[in-house]
Amino acid sequence: MYGWIWRHLPGNAWVKALISIMLVVAVVYALFQYVFPWAEPLLPFNDVTVDNQ
Amino acid sequence: MSVRVIVRTFSELCITAGTVIVLFVVYVLFWTGVRADREMGDQIDDLHDQWAQGTAAAPSPGASTTATPAPYRSGRPFAVMYIPRLGFTWNKPVLEGTATGTLKKGLGHYAGSARLGQTGNFSVAGHRRTYGDPFKDFPQIRRGDAVVLTDGTTWFTYRVDKGPYKTVPSDVEVIDAVPRKSGYTRPGRYLTLTTCDPEWGHSHRLIVWAHLDSTQPVEAGEPKALRR
Numbered sequence: 034m035y036g037w038i039w040r041h042l043p044g045n046a047w048v049k050a051l052i053s054i055m056l057v058v059a060v061v062y063a064l065f066q067y068v069f070p071w072a073e074p075l076l077p078f079n080d081v082t083v084d085n086q
Numbered sequence: 087m088s089v090r091v092i093v094r095t096f097s098e099l100c101i102t103a104g105t106v107i108v109l110f111v112v113y114v115l116f117w118t119g120v121r122a123d124r125e126m127g128d129q130i131d132d133l134h135d136q137w138a139q140g141t142a143a144a145p146s147p148g149a150s151t152t153a154t155p156a157p158y159r160s161g162r163p164f165a166v167m168y169i170p171r172l173g174f175t176w177n178k179p180v181l182e183g184t185a186t187g188t189l190k191k192g193l194g195h196y197a198g199s200a201r202l203g204q205t206g207n208f209s210v211a212g213h214r215r216t217y218g219d220p221f222k223d224f225p226q227i228r229r230g231d232a233v234v235l236t237d238g239t240t241w242f243t244y245r246v247d248k249g250p251y252k253t254v255p256s257d258v259e260v261i262d263a264v265p266r267k268s269g270y271t272r273p274g275r276y277l278t279l280t281t282c283d284p285e286w287g288h289s290h291r292l293i294v295w296a297h298l299d300s301t302q303p304v305e306a307g308e309p310k311a312l313r314r
Binding site: 034035036061064065069072073074076077078079080081082083084 | 094095098099106109110113114117118184186189194196211212213214215216217221253255256257258260261280281282286287288291293
């Protein structure tokens with residue numbers, strides 16, 4: 034999978050490495066900004082009221 | 087497709103999943119706190135700005151400083167809470183409502199429970215863990231501890247009578263106007279705090295009850311409970 038991505042990135046090794054880092058940062062940003070805020074309320078830490086709201 | 091490729095792809099997927107889980111733990115334990123602390127600071131700054139404008143801002147719907155008070159607006163802050171037992175610098179905004187999104191920005195006032203300082207039961211919920219851990223040290227609260235709130239015009243000092251009392255999530259009687267198990271027998275100006283128990287679970291709730299001990303206008307300075 035990662036080998037396939039690496040082979041399909043343009044440029045020489047340095048350019049590929051740079052693009053890879055940018056991709057990783059973009060994925061982590063998307064996780065923290067969109068995926069985790071969606072997933073976190075599914076955990077029990079939000080249940081602090083007595084009426085199960 | 088060779089077995090080698092399949093095994094390698096499977097391994098890579100496992101490593102990826104593991105990394106995502108570790109990142110999620112970092113998010114829950116650390117990042118929610120960073121975000122919540124910033125958010126709560128903003129809420130308190132908003133309140134202080136609002137209060138600084140004073141009566142000049144009274145006609146605007148956001149002001150809670152009028153003589154005939156406007157109803158609390160859902161999801162908006164209206165008071166700041168101080169509990170010296172949880173730390174001398176511990177102060178959190180109190181917002182109207184207990185929706186998930188509201189509790190990310192501070193403590194939540196149960197909609198429908200009494201207003202601050204009024205007859206009835208002023209009930210507030212807060213996170214035990216995650217989102218800044220506001221009620222992390224909740225079990226350390228003892229009888230006689232002060233819970234101080236201000237709405238910009240008045241300081242309200244509540245004294246804890248009972249707690250922490252452990253109950254089940256469906257026990258809605260704890261936020262009744264006269265909560266049965268608190269030992270109160272007649273109507274009064276009460277305060278109830280709720281959070282979850284155990285620390286990382288949701289099987290139970292911890293409750294603290296307090297009664298209004300004294301009030302003083304903000305011009306008179308901080309109440310004794312906050313001085314040291």
